[in-house]
Amino acid sequence: MSSTLATPYNKRNNVGPLERAASIFAAGFLTQRCMKTKGMVGVALALGAGELMRRGVTGHCYARDYARDWAMREAPTASQPVIAYKAGEIIEDVVTVRRNTEDLYSFWRKLSNLPQFMVRVEAVKEIDGVRSHWMVRGPAGYRLEWDAEVFRDEPNELIAWRTVGNADIVSVGCVTFKPVAGNRGTEVRVKLQYNPPGGKAVSTLARLLGNAPAFEVRRDLMQFRQLMECGEVISTDGQTSGREVKA
Amino acid sequence: MQAVCWNGKQDIRVERVPDPTILAGRDAIIKVTRTAICGSDLHLYNGLIPTMQSGDILGHEFMGEIVELGADVKNLRIGQRVVIPFTICCGGCFYCNKELWSFCDNSNPNGALTEKLYGFAGAGLYGYTHLMGGFAGGQAEYVRVPFADTCAFAVESDLEDEEVLFLSDIFPTGYMAAEHCNIQPGDVVAVWGCGPVGLFAIRSAYLLGAERVIAIDGIADRLEMAESFGGAETIDYMKEDVLQQLSLRTGGRGPDACIDAVGMEAHGMGFEGIYDRTKQALMLETDRPNVLRQAIQACRKGGTLSIPGVYGGVVDKIPMGSAFAKGLTFKMGQTHTPRYMFPLLQMIEQGKIFPSDIISHRLPLREAAEGYRLFNEKHECRKVVLLPGD
Numbered sequence: 001m002s003s004t005l006a007t008p009y010n011k012r013n014n015v016g017p018l019e020r021a022a023s024i025f026a027a028g029f030l031t032q033r034c035m036k037t038k039g040m041v042g043v044a045l046a047l048g049a050g051e052l053m054r055r056g057v058t059g060h061c062y063a064r065d066y067a068r069d070w071a072m073r074e075a076p077t078a079s080q081p082v083i084a085y086k087a088g089e090i091i092e093d094v095v096t097v098r099r100n101t102e103d104l105y106s107f108w109r110k111l112s113n114l115p116q117f118m119v120r121v122e123a124v125k126e127i128d129g130v131r132s133h134w135m136v137r138g139p140a141g142y143r144l145e146w147d148a149e150v151f152r153d154e155p156n157e158l159i160a161w162r163t164v165g166n167a168d169i170v171s172v173g174c175v176t177f178k179p180v181a182g183n184r185g186t187e188v189r190v191k192l193q194y195n196p197p198g199g200k201a202v203s204t205l206a207r208l209l210g211n212a213p214a215f216e217v218r219r220d221l222m223q224f225r226q227l228m229e230c231g232e233v234i235s236t237d238g239q240t241s242g243r244e245v246k247a
Numbered sequence: 248m249q250a251v252c253w254n255g256k257q258d259i260r261v262e263r264v265p266d267p268t269i270l271a272g273r274d275a276i277i278k279v280t281r282t283a284i285c286g287s288d289l290h291l292y293n294g295l296i297p298t299m300q301s302g303d304i305l306g307h308e309f310m311g312e313i314v315e316l317g318a319d320v321k322n323l324r325i326g327q328r329v330v331i332p333f334t335i336c337c338g339g340c341f342y343c344n345k346e347l348w349s350f351c352d353n354s355n356p357n358g359a360l361t362e363k364l365y366g367f368a369g370a371g372l373y374g375y376t377h378l379m380g381g382f383a384g385g386q387a388e389y390v391r392v393p394f395a396d397t398c399a400f401a402v403e404s405d406l407e408d409e410e411v412l413f414l415s416d417i418f419p420t421g422y423m424a425a426e427h428c429n430i431q432p433g434d435v436v437a438v439w440g441c442g443p444v445g446l447f448a449i450r451s452a453y454l455l456g457a458e459r460v461i462a463i464d465g466i467a468d469r470l471e472m473a474e475s476f477g478g479a480e481t482i483d484y485m486k487e488d489v490l491q492q493l494s495l496r497t498g499g500r501g502p503d504a505c506i507d508a509v510g511m512e513a514h515g516m517g518f519e520g521i522y523d524r525t526k527q528a529l530m531l532e533t534d535r536p537n538v539l540r541q542a543i544q545a546c547r548k549g550g551t552l553s554i555p556g557v558y559g560g561v562v563d564k565i566p567m568g569s570a571f572a573k574g575l576t577f578k579m580g581q582t583h584t585p586r587y588m589f590p591l592l593q594m595i596e597q598g599k600i601f602p603s604d605i606i607s608h609r610l611p612l613r614e615a616a617e618g619y620r621l622f623n624e625k626h627e628c629r630k631v632v633l634l635p636g637d
Contacts, residue, residue, distance in 0.1 A: 098341055184341065219359035226353040229339035230394065231319065232271045234356045234371065239383045239391060240265045242252030242302035 013059045018142065018168050019197040023056030026201055052201060064195075088170075088195040091214045095221045098185040099228045101156040101177040107228065108175060109159055117223035117233060120216065131164075138197070144168040170195040188224065190217060249635065250304045250387035251615040253374075256294030257623075259616040264304070267383060267391040272319030275395030277329065281408045282309035282386050282612070284622050284631045285333075285416060286442050287557050290512060291375070292619050296559050298377040306386025307333035307373040308415045310408060313399070314389070320396045328408075329399040331392055332584035333416040335371040335382065338397030349581035354394065355380040369581060386615060388635045400588045409603040409632065410595055413447070418602055419587035421447025421508070422454075424555035427578035428504035430455045437461045437493055437502035437545060438479070439538045441469035443605050443630045444555050445508035449477030450600055452506075461496060463489055465514065468627050476604050493545045501547035510556025513537040526563075536562040543570045554579035605630045612636070 015023065027049045034045035055061050064087075097104060107113055111124045111132050122143075125133045130149050138144040146167030152160035152174070160174035171194035178187045194213075223233045250264045267276055285308050290296050310330040313323055323329070336343050340352035351370035355361060358368035361378045371393075374384020383391065392399055402411050421444045428436055436452040438445050441464040449460045462473035465485040473479045482492045493502060511534035514520065523535040542552055543566050552575050570577075594600055607629040610618045618631040 096341070098339065098344070215359060215363065218362070222352075222358050225340070226337070230273070230337040230353050231339075232273060234337070234354055234380075234393060235270065236356055236381050236383070238268070238270050240248075240250070240267045241304055241383060242250065242254070242260070242262045242264050243300075244265055244302075 014064050015055060015059045015061050016166070016168065016197070018138075018144070020056045020059050022197050023052045023201075027052035027056060048201065088193055089213065091192045091217050092190070093214070093217050093221055094187055094189040095225050096180060096185055096187050097225045097228050101179055101186050104186050104188060104228060105156045105159070105177050108177075108224075109153070109155075117227050118220045119223070132161075136169075138168070144197075146171075169197055188221065190221065192217065248388035249612055250383075251306060251612065251633070252301075253291060253299050253303045253305050254301045257292060257619075259292065259305070259619045261613045261615050262302075264387075267387075267389050269315055269317045270391065271393065272317040273394050273396050274317040275313050275320060275323060275329075275392045275399060276315035277309070277311040277331065277385075277390050277392055277399075278314045279309050279311040279385055279388060279390055279635045280328075281311075281412045282306050282633045282635065283412060283415075283417075284308075284386070284615070284618055284633065286444060286622075287375070287510075288619070289623055290510075290557060290559065292623055293512070295511065296376055300377060300381075303374065303377075303381070304383040304387055304390075305374040306384035306390075307375055308412065308417065309373075309385025309390060310402075310412050310415060311385075311390070313395075316395070322396050323399055323401065327399075327401050328403075329392075329401050330411055330414045330588065331373075331385065331390075332398055332400065332414075332419075332588065333372060334369075334581060334584050335373070335380065335393055336397055336585060337394050343397070346583060346586045348583040348585045357381060386612065386633060388612070398585070400585070400592075402592065404592070404596055406595060407603065409606060410601065411592065412632070413443070413602045413605075414584075414588045414591055414595075416582065416584065417443045418447050418591055418600075419584045420444050420555050420582040421449075422451040422587055422591060423582050424448045424506050424508065424553045425451035425455050425457075427553035428452065428455075428457075428506065428551050429576075430457050430504065432456060433458045434503040435459045435461065435497050436504045436506065437463065437542070438473075438506045438508055439463045439542060440508035440510075440556060441466075441473040441477075441481075442508065442625075445469075445506070446472055446476050446605055446629075447602075448506050448508050448555065449473060449479045453478060454594065454599060461493065461502065466625055469625075469629065472605065472629060489541055490545055497547070501545050501550065503547055504551040504553060505542035505546045507538045507542050507552070507554045507556045509538040510554075511535060511558045511560075511562075513539075522564075534558045534560055534562045536565060540564065540566060543573075543575065546573065546575055548573045549575075551576045551578060555582070606632050608632070609634060 030045050030049035034042050111126050114124050115121045120137045122135045132148050134146050136144045146163045147165050148161045148163050150161050158176045162172035163170050173192035176189045180187055226233050248266050249261055252260050252262045254260055313325055313327045334349040335354035336348040336351045337353040342350035349370050354371035355368050357377055361368035371380030371382055373382045425448050434457050436457045438448050441462050449462055452460045460479040462479035463482045463484055464470050470481040473481050482489055513535045608631045612633045612635040615633055621628040622631050
């Protein structure tokens with residue numbers, strides 16, 4: 001894993017190796033579907049499959065070029081944007097946790113704590129006060145990895161991070177901690193923007209298959225609340241049932 | 248150990264399954280001494296509530312003896328006798344701290360999924376579908392109790408197990424239903440359904456100062472119990488016109504409060520009953536709200552409608568215009584059980600009520616399937632208590 005700052009944008013080859021594989025896989029899936037689909041829909045599926053296949057084989061995505069050009073028009077002065085303004089997938093969610101901002105901020109800021117409530121995150125290694133290395137369980141058993149840096153850190157209020165270098169998923173996000181009136185704890189709000197591996201087509205497919213990242217963010221936030229309010233994440237993993245009937 | 252497993256609609260089997268183990272620091276393992284079949288278990292038995300899985304262990308009314316404790320439980324000890332509230336509560340969230348225990352934010356591991364389907368997630372429940380957390384239930388020889396340090400209610404008194412067992416659900420449920428009626432001196436309370444919750448609601452209404460309680464059911468045995476256990480006057484809906492009788496018996500005004508202790512599986516009469524059964528079968532309606540409709544029509548202006556009977560989804564043809572015009576107050580929801588366990592234990596100790604009187608059948612755990620069948624047929628079967636290990 002490279003830990004240099006964001007590599008320059010490569011116009012000729014802007015799709016990562018994993019994403020290329022995913023594109024080809026998705027193309028295969030669509031091809032299979034379009035065989036069974038008649039009419040205009042079938043034609044559209046075939047065209048989509050062709051484009052995904054081309055994208056996977058050549059490693060070049062026109063849509064991403066376009067999005068980047070557009071973003072550079074919109075935000076020409078933003079320093080080192082890792083994702084174009086409003087591009088990729090955007091998720092926002094919030095929970096209210098019955099703890100003060102100091103407790104919640106300091107637990108979250110120790111990034112190696114995050115796997116305790118983020119289901120797919122296997123480990124976060126803190127390299128120094130700013131850099132960290134992430135290992136995440138991806139779809140279908142893929143291990144995804146990236147380096148990230150905290151680029152804004154306002155104690156008890158905000159942590160913002162973004163991926164650096166050649167990340168498997170390019171993302172930028174922030175979490176804010178805001179006290180709620182009436183001594184009702186803290187609003188914990190996450191905003192996340194990422195380039196889905198395989199692009200929009202694959203992320204839509206993932207959503208259709210019930211594997212929506214927004215749902216996972218929700219579940220992780222609920223588990224964060226469990227951990228902070230009860231000291232443990234509630235689970236039934238490993239409990240007994242009639243599905244393991246003794247002979 | 249032996250456990251009562253759900254295997255599909257009206258398919259209950261007692262199977263040998265692995266013993267439960269401690270899974271988290273705040274867990275306890277309870278050796279179950281008494282467990283009961285609840286009216287709400289019949290909704291599962293009849294396959295009316297989705298997200299059960301074949302092999303799920305049933306049961307949310309149980310008590311027993313602590314045999315194992317997680318490392319973080321400091322307020323309980325091995326050997327203690329405990330009654331377990333059917334709603335699992337973390338004790339740390341906004342709702343637990345408002346004593347709205349059944350809304351606990353943190354006790355449902357599938358909460359994100361439940362939110363997606365219902366828009367919210369309530370507390371986790373034992374043996375009551377995966378949307379409610381998928382916890383293994385207490386109709387077994389042993390059961391795992393999460394958040395035991397908050398949930399488990401220790402009973403030190405020398406009362407028999409069967410006198411305190413119903414603190415787990417139906418006594419608090421009946422009591423909360425009566426409490427919701429905000430009973431004033433002179434009030435008449437009508438209670439639909441004389442099953443266990445209805446019976447406790449009747450008794451509780453008197454304990455809270457009701458002048459008269461009118462109980463409505465269609466089964467002779469249950470009406471008899473409403474009189475003998477509850478001390479209520481009764482209306483047999485098979486023989487009498489409920490709305491007319493309620494009006495005649497309340498000076499033409501209607502009851503001050505109405506309690507629907509029936510819920511989603513009401514036995515509707517005539518055309519209305521056929522209409523709802525058909526819609527339910529076609530999945531156009533999940534619940535059969537005959538009692539709800541009748542209670543809205545019967546209740547006096549400005550009265551209260553209290554609903555301890557379980558509803559699971561969508562109903563229609565609710566006379567909302569009538570409810571609005573009469574300015575009715577609706578109170579409902581799962582019971583905030585821990586709130587009531589201590590005060591109700593005191594009432595039992597003081598001899599104000601003898602909960603075990605409602606038990607009609609005692610069966611060994613291995614005969615649970617027969618217990619479900621009997622209870623589902625209802626006649627002569629009010630409450631089934633299961634005895635593990637016999």
